[in-house]
Amino acid sequence: MARILSLAEAVKSAVHDGDTVAMEGFTHLIPHAAGHEIIRQGRKHLTLIRMTPDLIYDQLIGMGCVDKLVFSWGGNPGVGSLHRFRDAVENGWPHKLGIEEHSHAAMANAYEAGAAGLPCAIFRGYIGTDLPKVNPNIKRVKCPFTGEELAAIPAHRPDVAIIHAQRADKAGNIMLEGVLGVQKEAVLAAKRSIVTVEEIVDDFGPRSLNAVILPSWTIGYVAEVPGGAFPSYAQGYYPRNNAFYKEWDNIARERDSFLAWMKTNVLEKSPGAFAAHARKMRTAAE
Amino acid sequence: MARILSLAEAVKSAVHDGDTVAMEGFTHLIPHAAGHEIIRQGRKHLTLIRMTPDLIYDQLIGMGCVDKLVFSWGGNPGVGSLHRFRDAVENGWPHKLGIEEHSHAAMANAYEAGAAGLPCAIFRGYIGTDLPKVNPNIKRVKCPFTGEELAAIPAHRPDVAIIHAQRADKAGNIMLEGVLGVQKEAVLAAKRSIVTVEEIVDDFGPRSLNAVILPSWTIGYVAEVPGGAFPSYAQGYYPRNNAFYKEWDNIARERDSFLAWMKTNVLEKSPGAFAAHARKMRTAAE
Amino acid sequence: MADYKPNEMMTIAAARALKNEDVCFVGIGMPSAAANLARLSHAPGVTLIYESGTLATKPTVLPLSIGDGELCETALTTVSVPEMFRYWLQGGRISIGFLGGAQIDKFANLNTTVVGPYDKPKVRLPGGGGAPEIAISCGEIFIIMAQGKRSFVDKLDFVTSVGHAQGGDSRAKLGLKTKGPTRLITDLAMFEPDPETKEMTVVSIHPGVTREQIQENTGWKVRYAAKVAETPPPTARELEVLRDLHARTARVQGEAA
């Protein structure tokens, strides 16, 4: 049953050194505020899972929180490279980063299988690519009816899933809408979970009969963090701050400018700082 | 791309003798009108697939349209037996009925795999039951990572899927809401499809960003048949006619009463007859 | 003490077994009546899930079918049936599954498939539906069945869903980590599995019922726990809530017809 806590308390309760953590968000609803809190709490030796590690994972990697990354596309969408990720892979700064590399289809299927309580996923994939040569977690299974060889990968079963959503109700049920990504699957696949939300409402009120809702009893912790997805977006609340994504390319290119930015904007700030972004963006969008 | 036709034309175009047909509906949105049209057109040697074959399948079986049934629960929900189904299995009337029997989990996974373009589905199932002894389409596959033995079944790939939905738009997109069952999967798994709808609207208008919609290009034929799910229900249009489900127990118990009812209510009627049920039900519900 | 029927005692005893924090996979009929009685009395927070995809539903009347509109309209949300069986049942998110059947054996294996041989059945029953995987994926299983020699049998004609298999550790040896049937609630008594043999054993007898009656309605030699309780009779409040629920249901189903 979901417990409603502050973000700092939730991260302290759910995320420990050495955990495997999936902070998901497919462009939309990326849990930036929660990522910052993990950095502030100084977590180490994390294995991070994500289809599209972007700015927040670049920050976690650059701050030395991460031992290993499981992923399928690591870039700054529409902009270019993740410089901290590249620096870790190419130069081992701040330390060596292990990687387990998949395709999007594989990652989506691995979350789906995790949510479904299966040990592995099968799909038609990885044909003719070099990825199976560098990733021992890609195997083959034969269909017992047709003889077709399908790709098999282990299900994702993270210790912790962290997502951002639009709304929770007082009982701790979570409602998402728009680009859904793999967030529902990540939470259902994980042992523990944190959901940050734009707002906690008394009741969701009138909604689609098939609204995307994660019931309270599937959730670990809920924290109200308005603006918590910034510079990503929250459909219905504020748009994506594309300018910041472009700006990140400059900030993260050099180690010094990166560290300076992190000090000012993360280490010396609190989750409350995100609320200002939310308000600013909401006004700008109106 | 969906073609909007009359139900009679759609059935004539899509359903042929010997086809494998999935008419789905999990209590809700059962395509009764389309089933009646198949009976009127005298189709024979069909293989029918359905998780919960109920009254309309009882009628198709009793009228001799069906050679084989693939299913997981064949009863009159909340009432009892399907007498025509039982008469076919127990006594071979009107002729012998082949059966391939699964569990709900297996059937749902088989549709899901069909929609996903896979040859088979794997799941944790059939442990300790006698069903694998009587169904050679239940096999085992070993997870290459954990060694766990999982159940494997062939994907459903029907020649035709037939469903009923609330609304189509003029372009032939289909919108469903409420109890969704496996209808979306059945259509996506099938080579051809017919969707009967309560109404065809210009545009769906304001809706959830994640509304359950089957796009036009995934649909074969669309036919407007108001009331076409009666005595099942269409959420937002008319409720389930529970009294008719109870009455069916008497109608179908004996071969003579069954045949008499079919003559009067199906063979001598047209799809237009369903509209009356819809109107009547809608008024009663208000 | 109010006057009541054996069926009412059975439903009420089953309802009492549900706790406020349970997440319960509910079948139509007696399980549905018991689960909703629990929700409307001592366990208002119990989460009810029907295999039609309705999550955390709060019907005001009992559904006739597993997918009635009432279940969907009062649910937190409704998911597709493949999702229900993959994420919710197989995903291990259900603490209690409620099952019944046409036949049960002393290890609480169930038959809902055929009476007689499979290929030439005397009675073709509806089949397994969700039961084969409910039996293995829910944390534990409660079974509700009225007793009788034709249903409580020494040997099932067909095993549709597994209980404690052949007893002892045979269920665990199938690779199952879930508990299986922990309670069997009948119109005469309550059974629980013996900790060692896993044979379903009477732990409580309903008021006014004798051991002779129980044996007469059971196709195997009934075993009793060292201490056998008397089931507390229905309270006036329990009977009132259950009868109100049935009356509301009859009224609404009459109207809808």
Place this chain on the structure above:
Amino acid sequence: MADYKPNEMMTIAAARALKNEDVCFVGIGMPSAAANLARLSHAPGVTLIYESGTLATKPTVLPLSIGDGELCETALTTVSVPEMFRYWLQGGRISIGFLGGAQIDKFANLNTTVVGPYDKPKVRLPGGGGAPEIAISCGEIFIIMAQGKRSFVDKLDFVTSVGHAQGGDSRAKLGLKTKGPTRLITDLAMFEPDPETKEMTVVSIHPGVTREQIQENTGWKVRYAAKVAETPPPTARELEVLRDLHARTARVQGEAA
């Protein structure tokens, strides 16, 4: 004839390849510009799908990311990412997939993973994303890439997504029934696979481009079809629609910042 840039010629040539009835899986960048240009000009009915789950989307500006709110708001509906990859891509419901890459070889295999050795890369690229399965599951593949010796290479450092494998029938021998890359559109020319060898072969040269220029920007010996056409230059209308789209995009992305 209007003045235009090679990039514009490339985008416009790619757009022309799309038909009204196509269902197109669109990536960010040039594929997105080309697909939306097609939709806003000769193919208003073309169905655009982005891997973020947005089905039949009609953005008025180009998204910076694959999951911008604009794509969702203008879509017929939006599905989850697992559903996108299972029902829509793997399900075989996409006729055209648009890909690009950091490196391409003469059989249109692509590398978006690393430059240099995998374990000690000179440049760590973003990785495959959707490409490995887009390459095998879409009916056919269009590739858009600006030419250059560092990107059009004799041997890929890493095969991220398969094109015509080692040429000939080697793709089919992998068990693939889809066509693979049927067009490669560059800033200099249009390539199609030779029917026998499957080597990407120039079928049309953009106006003002020479064969020498093409060879200078290609890391293998370029082959030409028996008949090589000159690509029709962009029409005024094509340029206007494309430039309007880019201008609208710049305006909105500026505002949102």
